[in-house]
Amino acid sequence: MAASVETIRKAIEPVVQAAGADLEELQIQQAGRREIVRVVVDRDGGIDLNLVSDISREISVILDNEPFNSEFAGTFVLEVTSPGVDRPLTQLKHWRRSHDRLIDVELTDGSQFTGRITSTTDDVIVFTVTQGKTQEERTVAFADIKRGKVQVEFNRVTTEDEGDVADGH
Structure with missing residues (x-):
């Protein structure tokens, strides 16, 4: 791997932030003669396909030019995606973005429950x-949560769906 994750992160993070998103994860994996650059982005309110496409185009321009084009020798695949629902909730912003979702929660004391945020x-x-x-209603300090x-x-x-049923849709 010629380009380091940190070097690429510094180059692309401003693009992601300018789009109003957060760079959640960056991975570079070898796949035969190519490298896969996987970029995971998210934001409050979620990510739509248009935003992923815009961010992908801008990151591609960066990676297609110096210094990265000579480091990758043109043989990389760029994947820009949103985090899947199977991503563990590890940061407070992940929990905030999961508002109204049903969550399996494990607390630091070992107890578990399932609840809707x-x-x-x-801090709670x-x-x-x-x-x-x-x-x-159950209020839990963020510090007491081991994983979710x-x-x-x-x-x-949802209440929106119920309105559709009432409207005959």
């Missing part, structure tokens, strides 16, 4: 936890 502050996350037919993972929900009806 209803709000976040700088509030969940709605459903047990049978009852719901309770978003649960994929295929059949969740």
